Amino acid sequence: MMFVAFFVGALLNYAFNVIMGWMLTPAQFGMLGVSASFLLILSLFVTSAFPLTTTKFISGKHDVVTKHRVLKSALMANFGIAILLSIVFYVGYKTDIINLGASYNLLVICILLATIFTAMSVIYISILQGTFRFRSFALIGITTIFAKLMSGVILVKMGLGALGAVLSFPISVLIGLSLAVLLTKDFTFWKTKGWSDSNIYFFALPMFFGTLGTTLLMNINIIGVKFLTEVALSDALSGYYRAALILAQLPIFIVGALMSVLFPYISTHQENDRYTSKSIKYGALFIIPLTLVIAAVPEAFITVMFPAEYIASAPALSIVSIGMGFLVMTMIFTNIFQARNVPRVPAIVLPLAVMIEIILLIALVPSYGIVGAAGSTAIACSIGCIVLAGLYVRTYKLKMEYTSIVKTLVSFSILLLALYNLPHMGLFPLVGSLTLSGIIYLLVLAGFGLLTEEDASIFLDGMPEHKAITPIAEMTSMVIRKLNRV
Known part of the structure; x- marks a missing residue:
């Protein structure tokens, strides 16, 4: 919904x-x-x-x-x-x-x-x-x-x-x-x-800095482009980079919808890791792939959404999309820490990541323009994500499932390989290749046991009951159940 x-x-x-x-x-x-x-x-x-x-x-x-x-x-x-x-x-x-x-x-x-x-x-x-x-x-x-x-x-x-x-x-x-x-x-x-x-005010303060950190990581780079490039070119470069950000930030809004639902559940069931694990799993399996797809074929997305002259922003879009992938997981870990009464962790880590991004912007943008801005964002977001993930594992004493990580990376590779070898320039070829490669990706996830029948039921339960939809939902569950046995 x-x-x-x-x-x-x-x-x-x-x-x-x-x-x-x-x-x-x-x-x-x-x-x-x-x-x-x-x-x-x-x-x-x-x-x-x-x-x-x-x-x-x-x-x-x-x-x-x-x-x-x-x-x-x-x-x-x-x-x-x-x-x-x-x-x-x-x-x-x-x-x-x-x-x-x-x-x-x-x-x-x-x-x-x-x-x-x-x-x-x-x-x-x-x-x-x-x-x-x-x-x-x-x-x-x-x-x-x-x-x-x-x-x-x-x-x-x-x-x-x-x-x-x-x-x-x-x-x-x-x-x-x-x-x-x-x-x-x-x-x-x-x-x-x-x-x-007074507890509410002391709790709200780190909540503010955690949320502020993710917002600045996502938006401060375009300010760097505006003020750190040549005056004569700054407006044009800002326009090109703005086009890249509009496309790269699409997954950020999706994770916002996901966490707006899961945050209160995590808060209510803090003693149960089910909702936190689902948040991480769905962010990794269903939102990060979108960032990778945009990074793999940036020209295709730009030509569909913007005039041809914006193709110059393709290299920056490819890099900043990777950064947004790290930011997706950063936002998920931030919300988990906040919902589980540990808002101080992201409140400390994320402002430091913002400071790193500012330093990188000052160092890279004057020489590399919008590509430097994209690289600064990607590096800062990756650092924030890795640190938060490490602290999450350490805080809750979790064991790393290396087999699942390898399966996930292989699934990503198959998705990108399928997309890259399909025709994707133009609206209809892009939609077709995204649909076909997405189906292949979901089948691989089911075959690896990463997409389970329970996951399918969670998504399918949100579909309206209709005589044309119910058989499709039942067939989907059956296919996933059989692929899980592979």
């Missing part, structure tokens, strides 16, 4: 950006992009600490009073952070520390309103996530993006230009907030007296 919501949301968000690109002038579209970037930065401070902390406590084995007090404290703390950020940002804008110009007066107000609404909305949404109501969780995400698309189109059509497009941000978030409040009215936290103790 969350994967479906991800794809629908991604499609609507893509439609918003494309439609705004057609409806606005280049200058107005640029103002929209700048506003969206500032909103992303401000939102990071209200979406990285208390929402996940709230989910952690609500999904955990705590009494109702504790859960209510945590929710109240998190809501007020997040609201306070949003107000403080808004004041600092507005003062910076008015004093020209943030030099945007007078044309951004109303746009800044929209950014601040969206930040405040977001701060409250994510706390209410964490109730749904913590109580395993993923249908409602997904509904709010899709509704918010759809509201942004529709309100943006209507307001721009009314002649408001960039203001109308940016005004869609607070409007859509407010609609999502209202829906979240309505769907969580049974969680009557306002009836409970008192507030949470």
